[in-house]
Amino acid sequence: MLHFFSDIFQYQFILNAFLAALLVSIAAGIVGSYIVARRLVFLSGGITHASFGGIGIAYYLGFNPILGAAIFAVITAFGIESLSSKYNVREDSAIGIMWSVGMAIGIFFVFLTPGYAPNLMSFLFGSILTVTKQDVFLLLGLDLAMIIFFILFYYPILYLAFDANYARTQRVPEKVFSYILMAFVTVTIVLSIRLVGIILLISLLTVPPTIANLFTKKFKYLIYSSILIGFVGTITGLMVSHGLNVPSGTTIILALIFMFLIARLIRLIMDKVISIKQLSKN
Amino acid sequence: MGKIFEFTSVSAGYDDEIVLKDVNFTVWDNDFVGVIGPNGGGKTTLLKLILGEIKPKRGTIKYFKHEPNEVLFGYLPQVIGIDKKFPISVMEVVLSGLLGRKGIMGRYTGHDKRLALNLLQRMEIQHLKDKAIGELSGGQMQRVFLCRALISHPRLLILDEPNTFVDNKFEKELYELLQELNKEMAIIMVSHDLGTITTHVKTIACVNRQLHYHPSNLITTDQLAAYDCPIQIIAHGPVPHTVLHKH
Numbered sequence: 001m002l003h004f005f006s007d008i009f010q011y012q013f014i015l016n017a018f019l020a021a022l023l024v025s026i027a028a029g030i031v032g033s034y035i036v037a038r039r040l041v042f043l044s045g046g047i048t049h050a051s052f053g054g055i056g057i058a059y060y061l062g063f064n065p066i067l068g069a070a071i072f073a074v075i076t077a078f079g080i081e082s083l084s085s086k087y088n089v090r091e092d093s094a095i096g097i098m099w100s101v102g103m104a105i106g107i108f109f110v111f112l113t114p115g116y117a118p119n120l121m122s123f124l125f126g127s128i129l130t131v132t133k134q135d136v137f138l139l140l141g142l143d144l145a146m147i148i149f150f151i152l153f154y155y156p157i158l159y160l161a162f163d164a165n166y167a168r169t170q171r172v173p174e175k176v177f178s179y180i181l182m183a184f185v186t187v188t189i190v191l192s193i194r195l196v197g198i199i200l201l202i203s204l205l206t207v208p209p210t211i212a213n214l215f216t217k218k219f220k221y222l223i224y225s226s227i228l229i230g231f232v233g234t235i236t237g238l239m240v241s242h243g244l245n246v247p248s249g250t251t252i253i254l255a256l257i258f259m260f261l262i263a264r265l266i267r268l269i270m271d272k273v274i275s276i277k278q279l280s281k282n
Numbered sequence: 283m284g285k286i287f288e289f290t291s292v293s294a295g296y297d298d299e300i301v302l303k304d305v306n307f308t309v310w311d312n313d314f315v316g317v318i319g320p321n322g323g324g325k326t327t328l329l330k331l332i333l334g335e336i337k338p339k340r341g342t343i344k345y346f347k348h349e350p351n352e353v354l355f356g357y358l359p360q361v362i363g364i365d366k367k368f369p370i371s372v373m374e375v376v377l378s379g380l381l382g383r384k385g386i387m388g389r390y391t392g393h394d395k396r397l398a399l400n401l402l403q404r405m406e407i408q409h410l411k412d413k414a415i416g417e418l419s420g421g422q423m424q425r426v427f428l429c430r431a432l433i434s435h436p437r438l439l440i441l442d443e444p445n446t447f448v449d450n451k452f453e454k455e456l457y458e459l460l461q462e463l464n465k466e467m468a469i470i471m472v473s474h475d476l477g478t479i480t481t482h483v484k485t486i487a488c489v490n491r492q493l494h495y496h497p498s499n500l501i502t503t504d505q506l507a508a509y510d511c512p513i514q515i516i517a518h519g520p521v522p523h524t525v526l527h528k529h
């Protein structure tokens with residue numbers, strides 16, 4: 001496993017994977033904190049899984065699967081929005097529908113494609129072999145855009161998420177913000193697919209903020225610590241994946257879950273200590 | 283002293299249902315209007331119209347701003363649908379009241395934080411400033427949202443049943459505070475407690491599908507009946523006598 005660091009400089013693909021992990025942690029930390037705070041996890045899960053439809057079609061027609069995923073992710077995000085607002089379908093039902101329809105389309109086209117689909121497993125469970133230089137640059141662009149947006153508009157983002165009705169009375173353009181944020185969520189999901197895969201992606205977004213939430217109740221710190229936790233988790237996962245030749249999505253998620261268990265234990269001990277202190281004071 | 287807003291024959295409602303019909307209503311600086319009326323009469327709808335959350339189906343609402351970007355209102359909603367697990371501190375919630383004044387790229391200064399702290403102190407909850415909002419009791423939360431409504435020092439303070447959840451002692455202090463604030467801002471307050479309304483407000487608006495404006499804080503049962511405003515007069519210390527006085 002320790003070859004990992006010496007291999008970074010020897011093999012381009014490992015360097016790519018390392019950089020992608022670093023950059024994905026930033027995007028996932030920001031987006032993850034946002035979707036956890038706003039309870040958009042199920043929606044994000046739906047977008048993630050439905051994007052498989054685009055991957056299937058891309059296989060069949062022979063174009064870049066990530067592009068296919070991106071198109072489907074956007075269609076899904078808008079589809080859920082219009083199903084629930086215009087056609088009066090309850091939102092979670094709309095998500096459930098889009099989720100499985102996307103998967104169904106994907107599998108349909110994968111089976112229609114003649115021959116063997118070589119990289120299919122890597123789209124489902126992630127693979128460090130498939131990360132390209134282009135992915136790294138795309139992620140870098142996404143991170144920069146998102147960091148700037150969140151620094152400039154941190155307060156309207158926070159206050160819209162907390163109480164949109166009140167923010168509206170304060171003349172915050174709610175629609176514009178929610179579309180931009182939804183776009184960030186969608187792009188982050190699509191660009192994380194190579195590293196962690198569709199099936200496991202949602203944990204990359206939700207586990208770091210869940211761990212951070214054990215120790216902080218402030219949105220800002222939630223974002224910072226999620227990025228850090230995500231980074232430790234993805235790098236550990238990559239090392240294990242490289243050493244044992246297991247899909248990177250699997251090892252990253254397991255590393256994150258392991259961190260969650262440790263964090264839970266630390267929290268438990270902290271609570272005990274604090275309550276003993278308080279009791280002895282009285 | 284100038285006008286803040288003016289309704290001219292406004293009708294409004296939801297989907298195909300008309301809730302308020304042909305409302306004429308003007309509020310001036312330093313007014314203190316008590317809004318009364320039965321459940322479902324349209325009080326909250328009236329406030330949402332003022333705030334621009336819903337648009338009139340007919341008629342016009344005109345605002346008289348001193349400058350085009352002025353945020354006129356501080357608002358305490360009747361029902362605050364918040365997520366109790368949301369990661370936000372009490373202090374941040376209070377500061378969110380300044381959002382309109384600051385604009386979407388605004389930054390908060392030490393001065394803003396001191397303002398917030400002063401308000402929290404007035405509401406006797408300064409020790410809770412770093413707590414997550416979801417960890418507060420109902421009455422404590424109501425006080426935080428009052429701070430949020432007040433911090434921008436609005437020209438018009440809109441309160442939808444501010445006395446829900448809070449204890450008697452705080453309710454009394456709240457009305458004293460409102461008296462003081464009224465020297466500097468107009469206030470519109472919805473309440474079901476006619477006793478408190480008549481002792482603290484200057485004028486009364488009876489809302490029951492229509493709006494009847496009563497330019498005094500004394501109102502008789504006969505007048506209430508004439509306004510088609512069947513609200514109960516609750517016995518409340520010596521207050522009911524003034525309520526029942528003819529004037």
Ligand SMILES: Nc1ncnc2c1ncn2[C@@H]1O[C@H](COP(=O)(O)OP(=O)(O)OP(=O)(O)O)[C@@H](O)[C@H]1O
Pocket residue numbers: 296297301319320321322323324325326327328360
């Ligand atoms: N979002 C909504 N969609 C559809 N109808 C609504 C909505 N909000 C209120 N109504 C209807 O409008 C009418 C007036 O409601 P409103 O909330 O203004 O009453 P209110 O006077 O504030 O009552 P309360 O004393 O119970 O607070 C009610 O009949 C209600 O059913």
Ligand SMILES: [Mg+2]
Pocket residue numbers: 325326327360442
């Ligand atoms: Mg109401």
